[in-house]
Amino acid sequence: MPQKALIRARAAELRATFEAAGATVAETPLLQPAEVLLDLYGEDIRARAYVTSDSLLGEQMLRPDFTVPVVQMHMQHGAEPARYTYAGEVFRRQDADTSRANEYTQVGYEVFDRDNPAAADAEVFGLIHVALADVDVRASTGDIGLLMAAVQGLETTDRRKEALKRHIWRPRRFRALLDRYSGRMTVPQSRQALLDMDAPLQTGVPFIGLRSPDEISERIEALREDVNAAPISSVQVELLDALLDVRETLPFALERLRDIAVDMPAITHAVFSLRERIDAMDAKGIDVGAIEFEGSYGRTNMEYYDGFVFEFHAEGRADLPAVATGGRYDALTRVLGGGNEIPAVGAVIRPEVLLALEGQA
Numbered sequence: 324m325p326q327k328a329l330i331r332a333r334a335a336e337l338r339a340t341f342e343a344a345g346a347t348v349a350e351t352p353l354l355q356p357a358e359v360l361l362d363l364y365g366e367d368i369r370a371r372a373y374v375t376s377d378s379l380l381g382e383q384m385l386r387p388d389f390t391v392p393v394v395q396m397h398m399q400h401g402a403e404p405a406r407y408t409y410a411g412e413v414f415r416r417q418d419a420d421t422s423r424a425n426e427y428t429q430v431g432y433e434v435f436d437r438d439n440p441a442a443a444d445a446e447v448f449g450l451i452h453v454a455l456a457d458v459d460v461r462a463s464t465g466d467i468g469l470l471m472a473a474v475q476g477l478e479t480t481d482r483r484k485e486a487l488k489r490h491i492w493r494p495r496r497f498r499a500l501l502d503r504y505s506g507r508m509t510v511p512q513s514r515q516a517l518l519d520m521d522a523p524l525q526t527g528v529p530f531i532g533l534r535s536p537d538e539i540s541e542r543i544e545a546l547r548e549d550v551n552a553a554p555i556s557s558v559q560v561e562l563l564d565a566l567l568d569v570r571e572t573l574p575f576a577l578e579r580l581r582d583i584a585v586d587m588p589a590i591t592h593a594v595f596s597l598r599e600r601i602d603a604m605d606a607k608g609i610d611v612g613a614i615e616f617e618g619s620y621g622r623t624n625m626e627y628y629d630g631f632v633f634e635f636h637a638e639g640r641a642d643l644p645a646v647a648t649g650g651r652y653d654a655l656t657r658v659l660g661g662g663n664e665i666p667a668v669g670a671v672i673r674p675e676v677l678l679a680l681e682g683q684a
C-alpha cells in the first residue's frame with residue numbers, strides 16, 4: 324500500500340474535485356457515540372467497530388464511516404438541499420484477513436436533495452465514474468429498494484415479511500427462512516417439540532435468563548402462529564429467485580425486471596425508479612449498456628442502504644477491495660431526523676486503492 328503522504332495528497336485532490344462539483348467540506352469527530360449510532364450500520368460493522376468506554380460520554384467508537392455522522396449533522400442543522408464532501412480515516416476491525424487495512428482513508432460525496440432522486444443517484448455515480456476514468460474498473464450496481472418491495476409484496480404474515488427484510492443482509496439466513504416459510508424445509512424438531520408442549524413454561528426449571536416469562540410466552544405464541552401460517556407459494560418463491568438471479572447490463576436488467584413485475588406488481592414502483600435512474604445516467608453521458616445490474620448485489624454492504632447501491636472494482640485484482648462504494652439511504656435520514664427526512668445518496672473513493680490501480684503504490 325502507498326505511503327500516507329501520497330494517500331493524503333491524492334485524497335486532497337479528490338476532495339477538491341468534489342468541492343468543484345458543488346460540495347461543502349464536512350468534518351466529523353473521530354470519536355462517535357456508539358450507543359446512538361452503532362446499530363444503524365448493521366451486524367457486520369457492529370461486530371467490527373472499535374468501541375471504548377468513556378465515563379462521562381458513555382460508549383464511544385472510532386468512526387466506522389462518515390455517512391452516519393454526516394447525516395446526523397445535516398439533520399440537526401443543515402440547510403436544504405446540501406452537498407458535502409470529506410476526506411479522512413475510518414476504522415474497522417479485520418477479523419478474517421489481517422492483510423486488509425483496519426484503518427483507511429475515504430473521500431466522500433453526499434447529496435441531500437428532495438428534488439429528483441434519480442438525478443441525484445446519477446450525479447453521485449457520474450462523479451465517481453469520472454474520478455476513476457483513468458483506471459481500469461468495472462461497476463456493479465443493484466437496488467435494495469427493489470428487494471424490500473419484493474419481500475413486502477409476498478403473500479404472507481407481516482411477521483414473516485419483517486423477518487425476511489431484517490435478513491436481506493444475510494443471504495444464507497434469508498434463504499433458510501424462505502425455505503421454511505415456503506414449506507420446503509420443515510420446522511426443526513426441537514422447536515416442534517417445544518410448540519407441542521401444553522405448558523412449556525411449567526417445567527420446574529428456575530428462570531435465570533434475561534427474558535421474562537411474559538416475553539418467553541409471547542415468543543412461543545409468535546412461533547405457534549408462524550407454524551400455522553400458510554406457506555408462501557412456490558410461484559412467489561420462484562419470482563423472488565428470478566429477481567435475485569437477474570444479472571445483466573442495465574437496459575436488459577430493466578427488461579427482465581419489467582417481465583417479473585407483471586406477476587409481481589409490488590415491485591412496479593421500484594422498477595419505475597430504476598428506469599428513471601437509467602435515463603438520468605444516460606442523460607449524463609454514462610454508457611448504461613456497459614454497466615452491470617445484479618438483483619442480489621449490495622446484500623452484504625452497510626445495512627442503511629435502501630435504494631440504489633453500487634461499487635467500482637478492478638477485475639482480476641482480488642487482492643484489492645472495491646475502489647469506490649456508495650448508495651442511497653433515505654430511511655437513515657428519517658431515523659436520525661426526529662420526524663424529518665430527506666432523500667439522500669452518496670459514495671466514497673478509497674484513495675490508496677486508486678493509487679495502487681494507478682501504479683503508484
Ligand SMILES: N[C@@H](Cc1c[nH]c[nH+]1)C(=O)O
Pocket residue numbers: 387388389390391431432433625648649650651668669670671
Ligand atoms: N459510508 C459508506 C459509503 C457511502 C458514502 N455514502 C453512501 N455510502 C461506506 O463507508 O461504505
